[in-house]
Amino acid sequence: MSERLPEGLDEFLDDAGWGGAVIEPLPGDASFRRYFRIRNGGQSAMLMDAPPPNEDPAPFLHVGKWLAEQGLRAPGIYAERPEQGLVLIEDFGQDRMRDWLDTHPDEERAVYAKAVDALVELHRCPPGPFDPYDMAVYLREAELFVEWYCPAVGLAVDGAGFRAAWEAVLQPMLPRQRPGVTVLRDYHAENIMLLADGAQGLIDFQDALVGHRAYDLVSLLQDARRDVSPRLEREMLDRYIAAAAPDAQFEADYARLGAQRNAKIVGIFARLWKRDGKPRYLPMIPRVWDALERDLAHPELAPVAEWFAANVPQHLRDAGGGEIA
Missing domain, CATH: 3.30.200.20 (Phosphorylase Kinase; domain 1)
Structure with missing residues (x-):
C-alpha cells in the first residue's frame, strides 16, 4: 500500500x-x-x-x-x-469481528448471535432509498464466474447455458423479495466492528441495494474469509428464522443466493489476481467453493447444478476450484 x-x-x-x-x-x-x-x-x-x-x-x-x-x-x-x-x-476502534474471534474463539456463538440479531433489526426497517437487487444485477454478478474464473483455469464453457440456468433458478425468488429489505451486500466478519459499548458497528456498506432478506445472512454465514462451521451456520439460520418468521421458501432462497454469491466471489477473486495483481485472495477460493457445492445440492438449484456437472470437471471441483494459472 x-x-x-x-x-x-x-x-x-x-x-x-x-x-x-x-x-x-x-x-x-x-x-x-x-x-x-x-x-x-x-x-x-x-x-x-x-x-x-x-x-x-x-x-x-x-x-x-x-x-x-x-x-x-x-x-x-x-x-x-x-x-x-x-x-x-x-473511529470504531480495532476490534474487527474476524480478528477478535481469532483470540476469543469461545465467544463465537455469542458474537454471531448479535450479528444475526442486527440483521433482524435492519430487516424490520422499511427498505432504504436504494436501487433494486434485480435479475440484471444477479446475472451480472454470477457471470463473473464464467468471465474470470473459467478462463483462469483453462475452461471453455457454455456461457449462454450458464445464464439460462441462473434465470430459471432465480426467477421464482424475485416476487418474494418485494417490497424487500436493505441489503448491505458485504455483511461478514471483516466488516463488523465490535464496539466498546457491546454494540456491533457496520462498515463497507456503500453498495447497498434493496433485495432479499436472505442475502446478508448468506454473506455472514458462508463467509469467504473465515470458516463458519455447518453446525454454527445451521444454528444461526434457525435463530434468524425464529426471530424474523420468513416465508416457507426462505431456506430454498438462502441456497439460491448462497450459490449466486459464491459463484460471484470465485469470479471476483480470480479477477483480483488476473487483472489487479492481488493473489492474496486465491487461498480463500476453496472455502468459497465448498459453500458453493453445499448450496448446489439443494433441489431448487438443479438447473445450475446440472450446468456445473456438465462444464466444470470433477477434478477441479474436488480440488476446491483448482489452480488458477
Whole structure:
C-alpha cells in the first residue's frame, strides 16, 4: 500500500478541526479506497480516501446516513468533501469481528448471535432509498464466474447455458423479495466492528441495494474469509428464522443466493489476481467453493447444478476450484 497522503488532506483536516493530527495509514482492501487513522491528543477518527474517478464516497455517505437514521451503528460522519474523495468518520476502534474471534474463539456463538440479531433489526426497517437487487444485477454478478474464473483455469464453457440456468433458478425468488429489505451486500466478519459499548458497528456498506432478506445472512454465514462451521451456520439460520418468521421458501432462497454469491466471489477473486495483481485472495477460493457445492445440492438449484456437472470437471471441483494459472 502506498503511504502517500491524499492531496489536499492538510486543508481538509484544518477545516474539520483536526489540524496537526497524527496520520497512520491502515492496510487496504480489494478496492482503490485507502484508510488512515487520525489521532489528535486523546481523540481519534478514521479518514476514508476514496479518490475519483475510481471511487466515489457519495454512496457511502448516502447509505451511512440512512442507517444512522434507522438507529443502526454506522460510523458518525465528522466532515466530508466528496468531490475530493475525503470523508472523516467515527473511529470504531480495532476490534474487527474476524480478528477478535481469532483470540476469543469461545465467544463465537455469542458474537454471531448479535450479528444475526442486527440483521433482524435492519430487516424490520422499511427498505432504504436504494436501487433494486434485480435479475440484471444477479446475472451480472454470477457471470463473473464464467468471465474470470473459467478462463483462469483453462475452461471453455457454455456461457449462454450458464445464464439460462441462473434465470430459471432465480426467477421464482424475485416476487418474494418485494417490497424487500436493505441489503448491505458485504455483511461478514471483516466488516463488523465490535464496539466498546457491546454494540456491533457496520462498515463497507456503500453498495447497498434493496433485495432479499436472505442475502446478508448468506454473506455472514458462508463467509469467504473465515470458516463458519455447518453446525454454527445451521444454528444461526434457525435463530434468524425464529426471530424474523420468513416465508416457507426462505431456506430454498438462502441456497439460491448462497450459490449466486459464491459463484460471484470465485469470479471476483480470480479477477483480483488476473487483472489487479492481488493473489492474496486465491487461498480463500476453496472455502468459497465448498459453500458453493453445499448450496448446489439443494433441489431448487438443479438447473445450475446440472450446468456445473456438465462444464466444470470433477477434478477441479474436488480440488476446491483448482489452480488458477
